[in-house]
Amino acid sequence: MKAIQVHVPGGPEQLLAVELPQPVVGRGQVRVKACSIGVGRPDVLIRKGTYKWMPPLPAIPGAEMAGLVDALGEGVTQWQLGDRVLVSARELPQRGGCYAEAIVVPEDAPYKLPDTVSFDDAVSLPNLQLALALMQITGPMPGQQPHVLITGASGGVAGMLCQVAKLQGFVTVGSSRSHDKGRYALAQGFDHVICTDHESLKDRLAQITQGRGVNLVFDHLGGQSLIDGLRNLAPFGTLISYNIVQGMPTEDTFGVMRQLLEKSLSIRCFSMHTFDADKTTRRGLMDAAIELLAKQRVTFSPPQLFKLEEVQKTHALLDQGLVSGKLVMHP
Numbered sequence: 001m002k003a004i005q006v007h008v009p010g011g012p013e014q015l016l017a018v019e020l021p022q023p024v025v026g027r028g029q030v031r032v033k034a035c036s037i038g039v040g041r042p043d044v045l046i047r048k049g050t051y052k053w054m055p056p057l058p059a060i061p062g063a064e065m066a067g068l069v070d071a072l073g074e075g076v077t078q079w080q081l082g083d084r085v086l087v088s089a090r091e092l093p094q095r096g097g098c099y100a101e102a103i104v105v106p107e108d109a110p111y112k113l114p115d116t117v118s119f120d121d122a123v124s125l126p127n128l129q130l131a132l133a134l135m136q137i138t139g140p141m142p143g144q145q146p147h148v149l150i151t152g153a154s155g156g157v158a159g160m161l162c163q164v165a166k167l168q169g170f171v172t173v174g175s176s177r178s179h180d181k182g183r184y185a186l187a188q189g190f191d192h193v194i195c196t197d198h199e200s201l202k203d204r205l206a207q208i209t210q211g212r213g214v215n216l217v218f219d220h221l222g223g224q225s226l227i228d229g230l231r232n233l234a235p236f237g238t239l240i241s242y243n244i245v246q247g248m249p250t251e252d253t254f255g256v257m258r259q260l261l262e263k264s265l266s267i268r269c270f271s272m273h274t275f276d277a278d279k280t281t282r283r284g285l286m287d288a289a290i291e292l293l294a295k296q297r298v299t300f301s302p303p304q305l306f307k308l309e310e311v312q313k314t315h316a317l318l319d320q321g322l323v324s325g326k327l328v329m330h331p
Helices: 041-048 125-136 156-167 179-187 201-208 223-231 253-259 279-294 308-320
Strands: 002-006 015-019 029-039 064-072 084-088 102-106 147-150 171-176 192-195 214-219 233-241 266-269 304-307 327-330
Touching: 002 308, 015 308, 029 308, 041 308, 064 102, 084 125, 125 156, 125 279, 147 156, 156 171, 156 179, 171 179, 171 201, 179 192, 192 201, 201 223, 214 223, 223 233, 223 253, 304 308, 308 327
Parallel strands: 147 171, 147 214, 171 192, 214 233, 233 266, 304 327
Antiparallel strands: 002 015, 029 064, 029 102, 029 327, 064 084
């Protein structure tokens, strides 16, 4: 079968197309034939060799695959040939493995997909699962209708956060560096988008919130974005950092919080890996995500589509920050 491997960490050129034997199912396993494969930032970390949960090299990246069950191992009873399923690497003993024409997984790993959920949409479901987890840990917001700032508004997780936050009554504010990405985010449902290369984040947030600041910030950029988020929180506000794409802040984060002591702010670091040992909660979040999508309470923007052999192009786009929405490969 065709697959993509990393033998030596590095740039997109290290993503190598290889031919591997077709994986064979063992007892209690199923094989899933890929129809859609998701591309995301954890894949970039595997490619670079910096992922905290790095699989051994040579490694097949890829955290999401949607397709059809096409082989059953001995003793498997919960699946039938032809079942439509999602495989998320969050359910596997080892991260990665989905950049391939097929994957063999334990029978309790896949999620059954309703007929109303397309394979291309299905590989975005882990983003919605993450958004639900992030919103779950926020708790109730005090005072008037709460405002949330979501950085990098054109990204896949940001779009899911926007929709889940709106379901919970938040006014959603996104930040973006360009007008093109800002227009994309507005089309995905944001109430407001601030283009930070062209206008003041502080001034616009003051205008939108009538000077109160936002109650909640979701930041995946890190760097100065995290500090700016802290400075624009309302009293008792919370910032949740779920990635640091732009690196660590250069300013003393705790020092900034002490400068703003009168606001009684909080900051939390979050990772879905917190649920690695909590299968019930993790799978419950995904089941909720599938239900929301199946009932059309959330919608996904059309993905950018590529062939599996175009994988280097997808990673180049990620490295250059030129991605809006989800990247999906077809085998």
